[in-house]
Amino acid sequence: MDKTTITREIPDDLVQERISKLQLEMGKKAIDGMLLTQNIDLYYYTGSMQNGYAFVPAEGMPVFFVKRSLERARLETLIAVEPLGSFRQFGQTLAERIPQLFKAGGSVTVAADLDVLPAQTYFKLNQLLQSAGAVELVDGSALIRGQRMIKSPWEIKRIETAAKAVDEALGEALNVLKxxxxxxxxxxxxxxxxxLRGHIGLMRMRxxxxEVATGMVTSGAAAAVPTYFDGPAGxxxxxxxxxxSVSHRVIGRNEPILIDVGCCIDGYIIDQTRTAVIGQLSEQLAHAYRTSEEMMRAAEKGMVPGTPCSELYIASLDQAAAAGLSAHYMGFGLDQAKFLGHGIGLEIDEWPVLARGFDLPLASGMVLAVEPKFTFPGQGVVGVENSYVITDGTPRQLTRTKEQLIVLP
Amino acid sequence: MDKTTITREIPDDLVQERISKLQLEMGKKAIDGMLLTQNIDLYYYTGSMQNGYAFVPAEGMPVFFVKRSLERARLETLIAVEPLGSFRQFGQTLAERIPQLFKAGGSVTVAADLDVLPAQTYFKLNQLLQSAGAVELVDGSALIRGQRMIKSPWEIKRIETAAKAVDEALGEALNVLKxxxxxxxxxxxxxxxxxLRGHIGLMRMRxxxxEVATGMVTSGAAAAVPTYFDGPAGxxxxxxxxxxSVSHRVIGRNEPILIDVGCCIDGYIIDQTRTAVIGQLSEQLAHAYRTSEEMMRAAEKGMVPGTPCSELYIASLDQAAAAGLSAHYMGFGLDQAKFLGHGIGLEIDEWPVLARGFDLPLASGMVLAVEPKFTFPGQGVVGVENSYVITDGTPRQLTRTKEQLIVLP
Known part of the structure; x- marks a missing residue:
């Protein structure tokens, strides 16, 4: 193995800061240990997504128990890496490695990312952990998702790299959109x-x-066909x-082409949408498109620290109603999506969500994709989507692609 | 919605046959109902992967409870489709719709695909189902995966379509491999x-x-770098x-280029590997490559109904040893993968697996990707991978690409 090719990507102090912050939150919730199981969660807290389980005690040093590849994990993370060994012995391994927690004799509350961990594996782990002590294995996913909402400058730089790539790629590809x-x-x-610009070849959803490939390019009536995907366009x-997403449909004149495409570079995702047309849009669709840009301006004004996420969504409903477009907003009929925007980062469906029930106030460092869109069955979908980072002042736009209806001859 | 564009893809009798077979197996295991939650499992048994839950009682008709899109689900499946309604009321909805099972008063065993269902959702569902009756929610994934092992001629035709696409795509792309x-x-x-040939843009793994994008193209030393992925090459x-998989590494002369690429068309996956070289391989690597072809011939002879899957893997270990290549077989050192092949179909990691402990005998209709490969740290990975369907006689090869070392000038 050529060791020069694999290095620690995440700055050491960032990993340490993340672990400390997690431990602080665990302390508040009386969680004694966090068992990280999912590849993205492992990467976030260790810098490595090799195959294994990382254990973070509420106090003391975390350990990454790795099945494969041990050698690679050791190059990727500053966290202590140890062989996972026999999975059946995982309880004993844990008890020996984290004695302060498991050998004290009392009941131990361990949290894990149960929003993604398959139930079958949960039951196995729960059983194995009993041999470490009287362990209660509870859901810790809200802690993880909550912490991951706030992006560091290092993360935002990566999202900007992805934003640049998608802008360039679209610029090239628009030359052949005919x-x-x-x-x-x-x-x-x-x-x-x-x-060619480094997209890893998939977009991760939690x-x-x-699932999503790179996004969707849908035209005319095909864009408005409803589907299972929890978004404004199917x-x-x-x-x-x-x-x-895409079909074998031939793109025609005078119909909206929804270009909702992102990419993932160095693990970080950008998500953006532009609407194009070869020829021109009908007055109804043009009105809806203009409304989506106006809604973006309104959202930008509201996206300041302290604003509850839900408030932005409710304001957008009012704005859609005022434009006479309620029935078309974020889907049509039974299939309307119930949000205005969502967090992005390592996954495309991160927190927070600009939706009812999500009353958390916005905070500096959150990165949001905001996507007001309008669906017209038989005609298509129009709208715009930008990504922003919340700052102490006005939000900073991360999306680079010029915001306007793309009109092709 | 243009209803002419969405039709039932799976033949009705195939869906009915799958449901009947599932019900037969459920009867043998005293499972009263199967709750299908994962999109691939939903598609397999209903023909639709819209968002919802399908419930298959051990006797009687299944119901697909759909959240979104109800309209689309109704066009895609012959199974009864009903609105999921309030998720919180799902227990009551189920009890009312399947009264023969839940209103009888006794204890009801419901199985679900717990190998993929997240634990958090499992706990919610388990709680909701209690309001339908005294329900025990158990793991039914082995039933599903077991049934899905045997492919119908309709499925095999789809895998052949994917095999043709990857063969053509490689043919085109080899023109620019320099x-x-x-x-x-x-x-x-x-x-x-x-x-361009219809690949859906992702490959599904259970x-x-x-995760896998389309596969991997790795050259020289980069191919032999170990990783978390459970396969012979990282x-x-x-x-x-x-x-x-791929890196930014520049492909050079006289080093092996491992081309392990598949695609997914109409939901079905093909998986294959060829080895290429610009110039020539060293004698050691050429010997290993020839051995992989010889191992493929031996596997073809063994792939007949009745042979235990594990036997083929053990025979391959002996063959690698006889060629003096044990240390390099399916990875190197701590990172050797422990299998010779795996099932493919709607997912790339289907059953059976040609591995120790998998003592199930091969049966007609199973589709297997067989992939003997050899890893040389610092030098690269060589090998070959073909997909086959087991028949009553010799296995039928589905992979179309000519099997030979691809030598480029």
Whole structure:
């Protein structure tokens, strides 16, 4: 193994800061240990997503128990890396390695990322942990997702790198967006350009059953076809086994082309949408498109620390109503999505969500993709999506692509 | 919504046959109902992967409770589709819709796909189901995975479509495989060609934390870098956040280029590997490559109904030893993968696995990707991978790409 090629990517002090912050929050919730199981959570807290389990005690040093590759994990993280060994012995391994917690004899509350950990593995782990002591294995995912909401400058720089790549890739691909190309053929070109710029080839979603390739390019009526995907636009897709996003449909004149495409570079995601048209939009769709830009301006004003997330969504509903577009806002009929925006970072569906029930106030360092869109069955979807980081003042836009209706001849 | 564009893809009798078979197996295991939660499992048994839960009673008709999109689900499946309604009321909804099971008063055993269902959702569902009756929610994933092992001719045809696409895409992309191109730039071209042929843009894996873009193209020393991915080759990857597969490494002369690339068309996956070289391989690597082809011939002879899966793996270990290549077989050192092949279908990590402990006998209709490979740290990985369907006689090869070392000038 050429060791010169693998180095620690995350600054050491950032990992230490994240662990300390997690331990502080664990203390508040009387959680004695956090068991990290998911690759993204492992990466966030250790800098490595090798195969294994990381254990963070509320006090003291964390340990990353690695199954594979031990050698690579040791190069990627400053956290102590130890062989996972026999999975059946994991309880004993843990008890020996973290004696201050498990050998004291009392009941131990261990939290894990149960929003993603499969139930089958949960039951196995829960059983194995009993041999470490009287362990209660509870859900710690809210702690993790809560902490991950606030991005460090180091993370924001990575999101900006992704934003630059998608802007450049779209610029290249727009040269071949012409009447007669299929949605699939055009996204193929966008993805090619993204890949050349370092896109890892997939976008990570935390939600069960949710998946996204690079996003969607959907045109005219195909864009307005409803689907299972929890977003404002569905897309006809490539059949029942991929019932969203691009289809084999040929892109035509005078219909909206929704370009909701992101990428993932060095683990960090950008998400943005632009609307294009070859020719011109109908007056109704043009009105809806203009409204989406106006809603973006209103959202920008509201995106300051202290504003409850839900407030921005409710304001957007009012604004859609005032424009006479309530029925079309974020989907149509039974299939309207119930949010205005969402956190992005290592995953595309991070916290916070600009939605009812999400009353958490915005805070500096949160990164949000805001995406007011309007769906017209039989005609298409129009809208715009930008990503922003919340600052102490006005939000700073991370999306680089010029915000305007892209009109092609 | 243009209803002409969405139709039932799976033949009705295939869905009915799958449900009947599932019910038969449930009867044998005293499972009263199967709750399908994962998108692939939903698709397999209903023909639709819209967002919701399908419930299959051991006797009687299944119901697909859909959150979104109800309209689309109704066009995609012949199974009864009903609104999921309030998730909190799901227990009552189920009790009312399946009265023969829940209103009888006794204890009801419900199985679900707990190998993929997140623990958090499991606990919610378990709680909600208690209001339907005295429900025990157990793991039914082995039933599902076991049934899905045997592919119908309809499924095999789809895998063949994917096999044709990857063969054509590689043929095109090989035209630009030249000294000096990076692994990333070359896979970008392969993926572009795959996408034009209908690749859905991702490959589905069932295993927790396992992910794959289209596969891997790794050259020389970069191919032999170990990683978390549970396969014979890792790959340097694009950093700690995607520590596998392609890297920014420039492909050079006289080093092996491992091309382990598949695609997913209409939901079905093909998986194959070829080894290429610009110039020539060293005698050691050439010997290992020839051995991998010889191992493929031996596996073909053994792949007949009745052979235990584990037997093929153990035979391959002996063959690697006879060639003096044990230390290099399926990885190196601590990071050797412990299998010879795996099932493919809707997911890339299906059952059966040609591995120790998997003593199930092969049966007609199973589809397997067989991948003997050899890893040489500092030098690279060589090998070959073909996919086959088990028949009553000799296995039928589904992979189309000519099996030979690809030698480029």
């Amino acid at each position: 009447e007669g190309i299929t949605e699939l053929a055009w996204i193929a070109r966008v993805e090619y350009e993204l890949r 939600g069960y059953n949710q 897309g006809l897709g490539l059949g029942a086994t991929f019932p969203q | 000294e000096g191109i990076t692994e990333l730039a070359w896979i970008a071209r392969v993926e572009y060609e795959l996408r 295993g927790y934390n396992q 790959g340097l990857g694009l950093g700690a956040t995607f520590p596998q």
